[in-house]
Amino acid sequence: MATQKPQPSEVRTVAHAVNNGTAFEAECHDELLNLDSVLGISKFSLWYGKSRALYDVSMDIPRGKVTALIGPSGCGKSTLLRSVNRLNDLVPSVSTDGEMLLNGRSIYDPSIDVIALRKRVGMVFQKSNPFPMSIFENVVYPLRIAGERKKSVLRETCERALKAAAIWDEVKDRLNESALGLSGGQQQRLCIARAVAVEPEVLLMDEPCSALDPIATAKIEELIHEIAGRYTVLIVTHNMQQASRVSDYTAFMYLGRLVEYGSTSHIFQNPRLTETEQYVTGRFG
Amino acid sequence: MSTEVKPMQQLPPTPLQARGVGGTWATGLALVLCVAMIVGLLAMIFIGGAKTFWQKPLERVELLSGESVVGIEYRTEAQPDGTSRTLYRVGNRDLGQQPFRWISDSEVASTSIADNAILLDRQEWGIWIGVPERIYKLEDEATETVLASDTSEVWGVLQQQLDLAAKRRNETEHIRSGPIASINDKLEDLRLSDLNAHMNASREARPYRIGWAVWSVLAGLFVVFGIAATRINKPAVRRVLVILSALLLLAVYAERPWSKVPWSQERLQSHLAQTESKRAELAEEFNALNQQLAELEAEDAKYRIDVRDVTSGRLAPISRSLPNESMKLSQILRAVRPSDLGLGGKIELYFARWREFIWTNPREANTEGGVFPVIVGTLIVTLMLTVAVVPLGVLAALYMREYAKQGVVVSILRVAINNLAGVPSIVYGVFGLGFFCYGLGGVIDGGTDSAFMLKIGQWWVLVLVLAAMLFVTLTLAGKDSKNKKGWLAGGLWAATALLTVIAVFSTPYFEGFFRAKLIDGSPTFGTSGLLWASLTLALLTLPVVIVSAEEAIAAVPASLREGSYGCGASKWQTIQRVVLPGAMPGILTGAILAMARGAGEVAPLMIVGAVKLAPKLPVDGDFPYLHADRSFMHLGFHIFDLAFKSPDSEAARGFVWTTTLLLVTLVVLMNLVAIRIRSKLKAKFQSGQF
Numbered sequence: 001m002a003t004q005k006p007q008p009s010e011v012r013t014v015a016h017a018v019n020n021g022t023a024f025e026a027e028c029h030d031e032l033l034n035l036d037s038v039l040g041i042s043k044f045s046l047w048y049g050k051s052r053a054l055y056d057v058s059m060d061i062p063r064g065k066v067t068a069l070i071g072p073s074g075c076g077k078s079t080l081l082r083s084v085n086r087l088n089d090l091v092p093s094v095s096t097d098g099e100m101l102l103n104g105r106s107i108y109d110p111s112i113d114v115i116a117l118r119k120r121v122g123m124v125f126q127k128s129n130p131f132p133m134s135i136f137e138n139v140v141y142p143l144r145i146a147g148e149r150k151k152s153v154l155r156e157t158c159e160r161a162l163k164a165a166a167i168w169d170e171v172k173d174r175l176n177e178s179a180l181g182l183s184g185g186q187q188q189r190l191c192i193a194r195a196v197a198v199e200p201e202v203l204l205m206d207e208p209c210s211a212l213d214p215i216a217t218a219k220i221e222e223l224i225h226e227i228a229g230r231y232t233v234l235i236v237t238h239n240m241q242q243a244s245r246v247s248d249y250t251a252f253m254y255l256g257r258l259v260e261y262g263s264t265s266h267i268f269q270n271p272r273l274t275e276t277e278q279y280v281t282g283r284f285g
Numbered sequence: 286m287s288t289e290v291k292p293m294q295q296l297p298p299t300p301l302q303a304r305g306v307g308g309t310w311a312t313g314l315a316l317v318l319c320v321a322m323i324v325g326l327l328a329m330i331f332i333g334g335a336k337t338f339w340q341k342p343l344e345r346v347e348l349l350s351g352e353s354v355v356g357i358e359y360r361t362e363a364q365p366d367g368t369s370r371t372l373y374r375v376g377n378r379d380l381g382q383q384p385f386r387w388i389s390d391s392e393v394a395s396t397s398i399a400d401n402a403i404l405l406d407r408q409e410w411g412i413w414i415g416v417p418e419r420i421y422k423l424e425d426e427a428t429e430t431v432l433a434s435d436t437s438e439v440w441g442v443l444q445q446q447l448d449l450a451a452k453r454r455n456e457t458e459h460i461r462s463g464p465i466a467s468i469n470d471k472l473e474d475l476r477l478s479d480l481n482a483h484m485n486a487s488r489e490a491r492p493y494r495i496g497w498a499v500w501s502v503l504a505g506l507f508v509v510f511g512i513a514a515t516r517i518n519k520p521a522v523r524r525v526l527v528i529l530s531a532l533l534l535l536a537v538y539a540e541r542p543w544s545k546v547p548w549s550q551e552r553l554q555s556h557l558a559q560t561e562s563k564r565a566e567l568a569e570e571f572n573a574l575n576q577q578l579a580e581l582e583a584e585d586a587k588y589r590i591d592v593r594d595v596t597s598g599r600l601a602p603i604s605r606s607l608p609n610e611s612m613k614l615s616q617i618l619r620a621v622r623p624s625d626l627g628l629g630g631k632i633e634l635y636f637a638r639w640r641e642f643i644w645t646n647p648r649e650a651n652t653e654g655g656v657f658p659v660i661v662g663t664l665i666v667t668l669m670l671t672v673a674v675v676p677l678g679v680l681a682a683l684y685m686r687e688y689a690k691q692g693v694v695v696s697i698l699r700v701a702i703n704n705l706a707g708v709p710s711i712v713y714g715v716f717g718l719g720f721f722c723y724g725l726g727g728v729i730d731g732g733t734d735s736a737f738m739l740k741i742g743q744w745w746v747l748v749l750v751l752a753a754m755l756f757v758t759l760t761l762a763g764k765d766s767k768n769k770k771g772w773l774a775g776g777l778w779a780a781t782a783l784l785t786v787i788a789v790f791s792t793p794y795f796e797g798f799f800r801a802k803l804i805d806g807s808p809t810f811g812t813s814g815l816l817w818a819s820l821t822l823a824l825l826t827l828p829v830v831i832v833s834a835e836e837a838i839a840a841v842p843a844s845l846r847e848g849s850y851g852c853g854a855s856k857w858q859t860i861q862r863v864v865l866p867g868a869m870p871g872i873l874t875g876a877i878l879a880m881a882r883g884a885g886e887v888a889p890l891m892i893v894g895a896v897k898l899a900p901k902l903p904v905d906g907d908f909p910y911l912h913a914d915r916s917f918m919h920l921g922f923h924i925f926d927l928a929f930k931s932p933d934s935e936a937a938r939g940f941v942w943t944t945t946l947l948l949v950t951l952v953v954l955m956n957l958v959a960i961r962i963r964s965k966l967k968a969k970f971q972s973g974q975f
Binding site: 085087090092115116117118119122123125127129130131132133141142144145146191194195198 | 690842844845847848849850851852853854855858862863866867
């Protein structure tokens with residue numbers, strides 16, 4: 001179906017590349033050129049056993065900004081996200097190729113300590129997953145496992161992280177109660193507090209609002225706005241309104257490839273490639 | 286085109302089998318039967334157990350033959366010829382009669398309540414039923430002071446005299462079980478120490494051993510390597526150094542020059558002289574105590590009571606061999622006059638008997654007294670088996686769920702474990718006797734079995750091979766876990782573990798911890814006992830624990846694990862802080878099942894440790910407080926013993942019920958405690974979300 005807008009190049013579609021077996025070059029907008037990047041991904045591919053999930057993804061994540069990964073189900077957004085803290089290592093038979101640099105240090109270097117890496121990268125999951133412990137213990141969990149014992153440090157961190165996650169006022173009087181007594185939205189903000197407790201270099205969010213009601217979602221989005229600047233956020237979302245509301249930059253992925261990457265306004269208002277346009281306007285995906 | 290609408294027709298009725306009425310009935314009936322059987326079982330145990338200690342009246346039966354019998358009516362049964370007969374408990378076994386007597390109804394002239402007869406619970410020979418005549422004090426051989434001489438007067442004096450007699454009895458009992466028992470223990474220790482000394486003196490000098498010089502060099506090398514291992518950071522070098530220093534430590538310890546040197550005659554003699562002087566001291570102490578005891582007993586023997594048996598007209602004797610001397614007051618534990626008892630008195634007596642049953646030791650081949658040591662034995666063996674089985678089972682389940690590759694091997698293992706739960710328990714008993722008691726226990730007692738023992742040179746070769754294998758295994762384990770040689774690493778682990786076991790059981794250095802006692806003919810751990818019984822039961826319940834722990838671990842949501850890894854936790858930290866707490870309620874369920882199964886198990890216990898009468902409790906105030914080598918009593922075995930091995934099965938009948946009731950109550954109580962802990966944990970760790 002044709003549109004009246006100036007037609008982007010027909011050849012530059014992922015579908016075309018897949019059908020013809022050719023390489024696909026992602027369309028990266030100019031505003032990305034001179035940014036200070038915290039995470040550099042270059043030519044990154046990933047296989048689950050024999051099936052390939054990511055094809056030569058290259059992108060730079062700008063420091064202190066919110067970057068959204070959008071795309072239809074199964075396009076590899078979550079896989080890419082989970083590759084940043086090597087959570088995919090837990091799946092047997094995963095193999096990777098290419099490079100990922102976190103502040104200039106390779107993530108997939110064989111000599112790197114995965115555990116130390118995960119401490120530098122916080123992660124918030126689709127389904128809130130507070131541990132079966134008190135609220136306090138949940139927030140200071142990353143410190144505990146790092147061996148921190150000082151009460152004062154733990155208490156300070158807990159307060160700072162809970163304030164950063166905008167949940168301090170709601171839970172400050174019941175820090176010693178079970179975290180499982182919180183509502184869904186509160187639990188998710190608690191998980192964000194847990195993720196930011198150790199001041200991560202990058203905060204990964206894997207569809208953090210998909211299991212929440214609209215009010216809780218609004219609160220989380222507000223929170224993401226607030227913490228942007230202090231933390232670099234990489235967020236996977238299915239919800240395009242959400243991506244346009246919370247993110248500074250947006251990357252569209254399709255069939256395991258990065259298709260188009262640019263500032264959020266550009267991607268949503270004048271995408272350069274057909275597939276991006278079709279996806280953001282809701283015509284496929 | 287419109288299709289023609291057919292008129293509504295009368296549908297044929299749904300066939301009966303399609304309605305499933307029969308199915309409803311069958312399932313309902315099955316459930317009712319099950320519930321009825323369980324409720325019936327429990328009700329039977331409860332009623333049987335509850336009525337045992339209720340005091341029934343003493344009846345006086347006048348027979349047509351002119352004989353009078355006083356006894357407690359037990360039960361009546363119909364005879365094939367249409368008449369019926371009644372069983373009376375008549376006691377007075379020391380007269381040479383059966384304590385229970387069947388009386389045909391056709392023999393009876395009249396039956397009445399025996400007003401003046403009393404019932405005496407005695408320390409020996411069971412109960413005595415008779416009419417009290419007098420209480421007196423033997424001042425000396427010839428003079429008696431009568432304290433009471435009329436049946437009603439006797440009854441009044443009896444109660445207060447019994448209190449005094451109980452005091453005297455307790456006093457002698459305290460001396461016997463306190464200082465005298467401790468002297469006996471010390472004498473036994475001295476005897477063992479002499480045996481050890483003799484063993485050391487008759488020891489042959491070892492054919493070859495390293496001198497002090499070589500030994501010092503080895504010790505020095507150990508220190509050097511040990512320090513080097515802490516300083517050097519290269520993993521491979523460090524591993525070599527750690528293994529080498531462990532080897533050196535083993536050599537330095539095994540070949541210490543001062544060990545196992547034969548004692549000289551002088552040393553032996555001086556040791557023997559020392560123990561002899563200690564023995565003399567103890568003997569003196571013992572004599573003094575014995576003197577005291579004799580005085581107390583002489584005083585005690587002065588207080589006597591005449592209670593006449595109604596049928597034979599004879600008095601209750603002091604013992605069966607002295608039938609003409611009257612019974613001592615202190616032989617009576619409790620005197621009851623059922624005709625005097627009101628409802629309150631009966632209830633009081635009832636609970637007093639329960640108290641006695643629970644808190645005292647058994648007497649008279651377990652048919653009298655209480656079951657205190659039996660309860661203690663049951664509790665301890667159950668606790669020990671739980672303590673042994675839960676950590677082992679949970680660790681095994683953790684490996685299977687968290688570490689092992691989920692493949693064919695693990696599946697086979699899982700099936701095998703499930704099948705183990707179905708092995709008859711007696712098989713575990715036989716295994717426990719062979720492996721734990723005679724195998725492990727034998728080694729602990731007497732050292733390495735000569736059939737397996739290697740020569741010193743051979744053994745060191747084995748240890749060196751083991752060290753090399755350990756090095757290779759550790760090196761492989763340190764590599765990336767995804768390498769293709771996983772099976773090689775696994776096989777090496779298994780081989781190393783096997784070799785370690787072989788090395789431990791073939792060492793020429795180990796002589797056993799209780800060798801002297803074993804040579805003397807009394808094995809310590811090399812026979813059935815508490816430890817081996819607990820371990821056998823642990824093995825028996827292991828499948829239950831592994832299966833439930835595995836299920837509980839698998840039920841911990843993957844999102845929690847990911848969350849933990851995402852925070853930078855290692856696998857072990859995740860297991861420790863997230864998986865185990867989350868799985869704890871399920872693990873406890875397994876522990877409860879194991880406890881319940883273990884507490885009720887009898888067959889293996891008969892083979893590996895439960896006895897009819899244990900002379901000592903497995904726990905007491907003497908170091909090391911828990912005596913895992915002792916034999917013990919167990920409620921399940923006690924029931925069997927009372928029911929089938931008792932010399933007086935009729936007298937034991939009531940005790941079978943009460944003991945069964947106690948066992949059921951104990952298991953229920955232990956389960957309730959565990960369930961309470963579990964629900965507390967559940968409230969802490971889980972919410973409606975999971």
